[in-house]
Structure formats: C-alpha cells, structure tokens
Amino acid sequence: MSKPIRVIQFGLGAIGRATARLVLKRNTLQLAGAVDPQFAGRDLGEVLGWRRKLNLPVRAELAGLSADAVLHCTGSHFDKVFDQLTAIARAGLHCVSSCEEGLLPSYRHPALAKRLHQLCVAHHVGFVGTGVNPGFVMDTLALVLTAPCQRVDALRIRRVVNAGTRREALQRKVGAGMSPAEFRVRVGGHVGLTESLALVADGLGWKLDRVTEQVAPVRAARTVRTRYLTVNRGAVAGVHQVARGYRGGRAVLTLDLQMYVGAPAPRDEIEIRGDPPLHVVVAGGTPGDVATPAMLVNLLPVLVAAAPGLHTMKTLTLPHGAR
Amino acid sequence: MSKPIRVIQFGLGAIGRATARLVLKRNTLQLAGAVDPQFAGRDLGEVLGWRRKLNLPVRAELAGLSADAVLHCTGSHFDKVFDQLTAIARAGLHCVSSCEEGLLPSYRHPALAKRLHQLCVAHHVGFVGTGVNPGFVMDTLALVLTAPCQRVDALRIRRVVNAGTRREALQRKVGAGMSPAEFRVRVGGHVGLTESLALVADGLGWKLDRVTEQVAPVRAARTVRTRYLTVNRGAVAGVHQVARGYRGGRAVLTLDLQMYVGAPAPRDEIEIRGDPPLHVVVAGGTPGDVATPAMLVNLLPVLVAAAPGLHTMKTLTLPHGAR
Numbered sequence: 001m002s003k004p005i006r007v008i009q010f011g012l013g014a015i016g017r018a019t020a021r022l023v024l025k026r027n028t029l030q031l032a033g034a035v036d037p038q039f040a041g042r043d044l045g046e047v048l049g050w051r052r053k054l055n056l057p058v059r060a061e062l063a064g065l066s067a068d069a070v071l072h073c074t075g076s077h078f079d080k081v082f083d084q085l086t087a088i089a090r091a092g093l094h095c096v097s098s099c100e101e102g103l104l105p106s107y108r109h110p111a112l113a114k115r116l117h118q119l120c121v122a123h124h125v126g127f128v129g130t131g132v133n134p135g136f137v138m139d140t141l142a143l144v145l146t147a148p149c150q151r152v153d154a155l156r157i158r159r160v161v162n163a164g165t166r167r168e169a170l171q172r173k174v175g176a177g178m179s180p181a182e183f184r185v186r187v188g189g190h191v192g193l194t195e196s197l198a199l200v201a202d203g204l205g206w207k208l209d210r211v212t213e214q215v216a217p218v219r220a221a222r223t224v225r226t227r228y229l230t231v232n233r234g235a236v237a238g239v240h241q242v243a244r245g246y247r248g249g250r251a252v253l254t255l256d257l258q259m260y261v262g263a264p265a266p267r268d269e270i271e272i273r274g275d276p277p278l279h280v281v282v283a284g285g286t287p288g289d290v291a292t293p294a295m296l297v298n299l300l301p302v303l304v305a306a307a308p309g310l311h312t313m314k315t316l317t318l319p320h321g322a323r
Numbered sequence: 324m325s326k327p328i329r330v331i332q333f334g335l336g337a338i339g340r341a342t343a344r345l346v347l348k349r350n351t352l353q354l355a356g357a358v359d360p361q362f363a364g365r366d367l368g369e370v371l372g373w374r375r376k377l378n379l380p381v382r383a384e385l386a387g388l389s390a391d392a393v394l395h396c397t398g399s400h401f402d403k404v405f406d407q408l409t410a411i412a413r414a415g416l417h418c419v420s421s422c423e424e425g426l427l428p429s430y431r432h433p434a435l436a437k438r439l440h441q442l443c444v445a446h447h448v449g450f451v452g453t454g455v456n457p458g459f460v461m462d463t464l465a466l467v468l469t470a471p472c473q474r475v476d477a478l479r480i481r482r483v484v485n486a487g488t489r490r491e492a493l494q495r496k497v498g499a500g501m502s503p504a505e506f507r508v509r510v511g512g513h514v515g516l517t518e519s520l521a522l523v524a525d526g527l528g529w530k531l532d533r534v535t536e537q538v539a540p541v542r543a544a545r546t547v548r549t550r551y552l553t554v555n556r557g558a559v560a561g562v563h564q565v566a567r568g569y570r571g572g573r574a575v576l577t578l579d580l581q582m583y584v585g586a587p588a589p590r591d592e593i594e595i596r597g598d599p600p601l602h603v604v605v606a607g608g609t610p611g612d613v614a615t616p617a618m619l620v621n622l623l624p625v626l627v628a629a630a631p632g633l634h635t636m637k638t639l640t641l642p643h644g645a646r
Contacts, residue, residue: 022473136471144467146644147621148459148614150345205646274644276613283602290599291471298470318637321469321597323528 004030005304006067008093009044010084012036012058014167015098016073017048019293023071024054026297028323032067034058062087069304071296072097076191078105078129082112085127089119095127096299098292100192102129103139104312107198117310126303128311130319132291133159134192134199137268137282138255140313143203145270145280152204152274156254157196159268161285163238164261168228170288174238174259177229180217183236189215190257193243197255201245203314206252208245215241224262237261298322327353328627329390331416332367333407335359335381337490338421338454339396340371342616346394347377349620351646355390357381385410392627394619395420399514401428401452405435408450412442418450419622421615423515425452426462427635430521440633449626451634453642455614456482457515457522460591460605461578463636466526468593468603475527475597479577480519482591484608486561487584491551493611497561497582500552503540506559512538513580516566520578524568526637529575531568538564547585560584621645 007029009020016036023031034044037060045054059065062084070093075081078101085102088095105113120127129135138157146152163171171177175187194213201208220237223230231237238260245253268282302316313319330352332343339359346354357367360383368377382388385407393416398404401424408425411418428436443450452458461480469475486494494500498510517536524531543560546553554560561583568576591605625639636642 025473132471140470140641141467143641143643144464147463147642148455148609148617149644150348150613150617150620152644203641203643203645276610278609279606281604281606283604286471286601287599290473294471294473297473314641314643317640318463318466318526319470319641320466320526320637321472321475322526 004028005069005300006030006032007300008033008035008062008065008067008070010035010062010070010072010088011074012039012047013073014169014289015292018289019071019073019296020044021048022293022297026323028301029297031056033065035060035062035065062091067093069094069096069300071300072099076100078102078109079112082116085116086119089116089123089125089127092123092125094125094304096296096303097127097129098131098296099129100131100134101195103134103192103195104199105129105310107195113310120310121308124308126306126308126311128299128303128313128316130295130299130313132286132288132295134196135295135313136291137286138193138257139196139199140319142200142270143314145278146204146272148276149272149278150275152272154252154273155200156256156271157269158256159258159285160263160266161259161288162261162263162266163259164224164226167289171226171228171261175217175236176226176238176261177231178236180236183217187215187239189239189241190259193241193255193257197243197245197253199312199314201253206247208247210246211243213241213243215239218258218260220262226261231261238263294321295319327351328392328623329353329355330623331356331358331385331388331390331393333358333385333393333395333411334397335362335370336396337492338615341612342394342396342619343367344371345616345620349646351624352620354379356388358383358385358388385414390416392417392419392623394623395422399423401425401432402435405439408439409442412439412446412448412450415446415448417448417627419619419626420450420452421454421619422452423454423457424518426457426515426518427522428452428633430518436633443633444631447631449629449631449634451622451626451636451639453618453622453636455609455611455618457519458618458636459614460609461516461580462519462522463642465523465593466637468601469527469595471599472595472601473598475595477575477596478523479579479594480592481579482581482608483586483589484582485584485586485589486582487547487549490612494549494551494584498540498559499549499561499584500554501559503559506540510538510540510562512562512564513582516564516578516580520566520568520576522635522637524576529570531570533569534566536564536566538562541581541583543585549584554584561586617644618642
C-alpha cells in the first residue's frame with residue numbers, strides 16, 4: 001500500500017468536523033493537523049465531541065504545519081476565502097474545498113480563479129471545489145448521465161430535501177419558521193446553484209445566452225414540528241430556488257432546488273430530454289450531512305494524482321468511493 | 324473551435340453502423356474512413372442504408388488510411404481482436420472500442436493488456452473499452468454513485484431489459500424462442516459482466532476472494548410475440564445472468580442482468596448498502612442500441628486528451644455528452 005496522504009482539516013464547523021471524523025476512519029489518510037481560529041488551542045478530540053484526546057491541538061492558522069493536503073471547509077464565497085486558498089497553495093498543499101463558489105470559481109471570479117490556478121501550478125498542487133450540492137447531485141451526476149446520450153436537448157435537475165430531517169443550522173438557513181418578510185431579508189438562498197448550472201453547460205459545450213435565478217419562500221400548508229422548531233400553517237417552511245439557463249430563448253437547463261421542513265417525497269431527480277431520453281431518481285435523495293464529507297475525502301486521492309492547477313469535477317478522473 | 328478529430332470506423336455491424344452515423348452528425352469529429360472486410364469496396368453511405376453516397380469506400384484493412392483515432396466495434400473477446408488493436412496502436416491511432424472484455428483487459432488477459440499498454444505508450448496513443456453494458460450502467464454509473472458515500476458495504480446492480488423492444492439479433496442472442504436444451508448449447512451469456520464487477524471492485528479498493536457467474540434461461544410465463552419472433556409459454560424468453568463478488572464469505576457485489584422478451588418494469592437499478600445507503604433507478608433502463616454508440620463517440624475526446632496508454636473508465640476524466 002502507498003503511504004497515507006497527510007491531511008490538515010481547515011475549518012471545524014459541522015461539515016468540517018464530520019470531514020475530520022471521516023479522515024480519522026481512513027487508513028489511506030492521516031490527520032496531520034486542524035486549523036480553526038474559533039477552537040485554537042483546544043484538542044481536536046474534544047472539539048469533535050470525543051471522550052479521548054487526539055493530542056492534536058487546533059491551530060489558529062496554517063503556518064508551521066506539515067502535510068500533503070488540506071480539506072477546506074470555511075465559507076461559501078470564493079473571494080472571501082481566497083486568502084486562505086492562496087496560503088494553502090503557497091504552503092505546497094493540495095486542497096479539496098467545500099466552498100460552494102469553488103465548484104467553478106471562474107464563473108463569478110475569473111481573475112481570482114486564474115491567480116489561484118497559477119499559484120497551484122507554481123507550487124505543484126491541485127485545487128478542486130466539491131461537495132454533494134454543489135459538487136454531485138445537481139452537476140457531476142447529471143453530467144455523467146449524459147454520457148450515454150447521442151444528443152442532449154434539455155436537462156431538468158430537481159433536488160427536494162425535507163429540511164425537517166436535517167441539522168438545526170440548515171433548518172434555520174432555509175428560513176423555516178420565519179415570516180415571509182423575515183425570509184426576504186434573511187434568506188439569500190443556496191450558494192452554488194448557478195455554478196452547478198454553469199458546470200453542466202460547460203461540459204455539454206453549451207454557450208448560454210442568459211442565466212436566471214429565483215429564490216422564493218415555501219409556505220407551510222399545515223403546521224410542521226421538527227426536533228428543533230415549529231412552523232405554523234402559513235409561515236415559511238423553507239426555500240424554493242430555481243436556476244435556468246437559456247439558449248435561443250429556450251430554457252435548456254433547469255435546476256430546481258426545494259429545501260423545506262415537511263417536504264414530501266424527498267429525492268434527487270434528473271430528466272434528460274434527448275436521444276435517448278433518461279429519467280433517473282435517487283429515492284429519498286442524497287443526504288448532504290453525510291455525503292459532503294464523503295465527497296471531500298473521496299476526491300482527495302483523485303486530486304493528488306492529477307496534474308497541478310485549478311480543477312473542476314469535469315477535469316478530474318471519475319470520482320468514486322474508497323476504503 | 325479546435326480542429327475536428329479524424330475518425331476511422333472499424334467494424335460495420337449494427338453498433339458500428341450506428342456509431343458511424345453518430346460521428347457524421349458531430350462537427351467536432353470527421354469521418355476519415357471505414358474498415359470492414361465484409362463490406363470492402365462498397366461506399367459507406369450505401370452500407371449505412373443512405374440514398375446518397377459518402378464517397379468513402381469501405382476498406383478491408385486499416386493500412387493506408389490517415390486519421391487520429393479509431394472507433395472499434397468488431398468483437399467481444401479481447402484476445403480475438405488483439406491483432407486489430409495492436410495494428411491500430413502501431414498506426415499511431417487512439418482507439419475507443421466496444422470490445423466487452425476491453426473494459427478491463429487485465430482481468431482475463433493480463434499479458435496481452437500489458438503488451439497493448441506498452442504499444443500505446445510507445446506510439447503516444449490511448450485505448451479504452453466502453454459501451455453501455457459493459458461501460459456504463461453496471462460499472463461506471465455504479466462507481467460514480469459511491470462518490471458521496473463515507474462507507475460502502477455492498478452493491479447490488481440490476482439491469483432488466485425487455486429484449487422484445489430491441490433489435491432481432493439481440494432477441495436471438497438472449498435465446499428468445501429456444502427450447503431449454505437449445506439454450507444450454509447456444510447461449511453463453513453476456514460477455515463483460517465479470518469485467519464490470521472487477522472494475523467496480525477495483526475502484527472501491529476491494530480485493531475479492533471469489534467471483535461466481537451463473538447463466539440461466541428465463542421461461543415465458545405466457546406466450547409473447549415480438550416484431551421478429553414468438554415465444555410460446557414455457558419456452559425460453561431470454562437470459563438471466565448473475566455475477567457475484569465475495570469478500571470474507573459475503574457477496575458484496577451482485578450484478579444481476581435480465582434480458583428477455585416481455586420483461587416487465589425494464590430498468591437500471593443500483594442499490595448501495597453503506598453510509599449513506601443509496602437507491603437509484605433509471606426508469607425504463609438505458610437503451611443499449613442508442614447508448615453504446617453515444618458512449619463510444621463521447622469518450623473519444625476524453626481519451627484523446629488523456630495520457631497515452633491503456634485506460635479504463637476509472638482512469639479517464641468524467642465521461643459526459645457533447646455536441
């Protein structure tokens with residue numbers, strides 16, 4: 001067996017902690033450190049909620065740590081985490097990031113994407129942004145499903161999440177329990193949906209004339225109680241977000257994301273209009289809290305083996321599970 | 324736009340002809356020649372059943388043709404087409420092949436696979452075997468679906484094809500209308516199922532203790548009439564083939580292929596036992612007659628861009644559709 005990849009976990013929020021736990025389970029990986037100013041000085045075992053110490057003190061910053069790669073889980077916006085990403089590249093570390101805009105940084109931040117690419121090449125490391133959404137169900141999986149198609153005319157991708165089965169932070173984030181007025185002010189919608197759309201369009205070689213995105217509240221048809229909160233009938237149960245890509249006046253790409261408490265028939269669904277047409281359903285949907293850490297960790301050996309530079313899910317070899 | 328890839332279609336059976344037709348539709352590809360001793364001297368347009376000539380005479384062999392790549396559709400067994408594949412590599416041509424054993428040539432023919440790999444490297448070209456099955460539904464798609472899994476305990480992959488909706492050759496091949504005695508003599512089963520199994524196991528890093536494969540006739544519960552033949556009640560309607568891979572005495576990989584006339588609820592179905600468990604259904608299934616040419620043609624630019632040598636679906640970048 002080849003030597004384990006030495007990994008630093010950067011960011012210890014809910015996803016970062018779950019990612020660190022998964023790294024500790026894999027004998028192909030070795031957790032070499034953890035970075036998060038919020039927990040600096042504490043033992044990682046304690047931060048992960050374990051009884052035993054890991055003798056791994058959480059650092060406030062990267063400097064001084066030695067490793068091969070970073071799993072980066074700190075923020076959704078590429079420009080806001082850009083300084084962290086350049087520090088990682090300059091330290092000669094590969095980086096798999098859950099940063100949503102990192103799925104396709106060139107979409108919103110072409111100049112920054114180019115700079116990160118150059119830095120990665122100069123330091124012989126790779127970068128990729130991934131996760132379950134964006135990163136898998138509404139982009140990578142949809143793209144793979146077009147491989148057996150002679151012709152693709154249009155794609156409709158739908159993800160329905162019953163937020164009531166997810167962690168409290170997600171229930172709050174989608175606006176569950178808010179008034180419509182509060183929703184308008186406080187819920188910006190899921191970051192990364194248009195990046196997913198752009199990645200699919202790019203893979204299919206489609207130049208889009210126009211991309212639209214709408215974020216609207218879903219109102220509860222009846223009172224819904226979750227473990228964490230109650231949504232009264234008529235209050236906001238969550239969010240319905242739709243991104244559309246147009247070619248020649250026609251919506252050829254529709255990404256429809258529904259995340260609300262009490263959502264019936266949760267699922268991931270991909271419909272391809274083309275030759276052949278295909279209709280694919282992931283029954284119950286792909287659970288993000290488990291699947292995002294899995295995507296990050298499973299992509300790590302793939303990225304390490306790739307050519308240096310800024311990658312996307314489309315430029316790396318086939319993602320898949322591992323021991 | 325980059326220059327079109329110049330392609331030779333090698334083999335003009337049903338899949339080869341469908342592949343040539345698809346090449347002719349893509350402006351990123353240019354059909355530079357066709358090879359098939361059976362049609363040598365005839366115009367390709369005529370062989371494809373068109374009214375107009377293509378001014379492209381079919382050749383008996385590769386020698387003398389100039390191109391970048393070959394789409395190879397002549398046989399299922401890697402050793403039997405090996406001389407064709409080495410000729411293609413020696414001519415400095417990339418090759419995407421529908422050869423079923425070519426999905427993972429090292430599984431049954433490790434020495435030949437190594438020789439082809441060395442030839443490919445020496446001549447700076449790539450080789451990959453693909454198609455819809457093997458090549459997509461029972462291997463590549465299943466592997467991709469493990470990417471969001473923290474842990475995979477077992478995989479069950481099922482493909483149910485209503486052979487009654489497929490071309491006559493396939494209906495005959497699966498034994499439709501035969502007596503059970505005739506089936507035993509004449510139906511060897513689908514080639515490539517164990518290669519699919521081995522590719523998935525390899526991707527997941529699983530060393531299998533044992534692989535089994537069973538081929539059994541499906542008997543018609545009632546009389547079934549297709550466009551081409553009639554299967555009386557009790558006669559053979561088609562084939563049921565199951566390959567299993569074991570670890571520690573437990574079947575961790577089950578590939579269940581059912582191809583018979585009158586099969587109800589045709590579908591491709593992938594069940595992952597693990598964390599998270601996933602259950603994915605391609606409703607109606609992925610139609611092979613359309614999808615296999617699509618896989619071959621869509622893989623071509625991916626292979627051309629890859630490092631020279633013998634590839635598998637696991638060593639190439641994400642497959643997807645294209646214009």
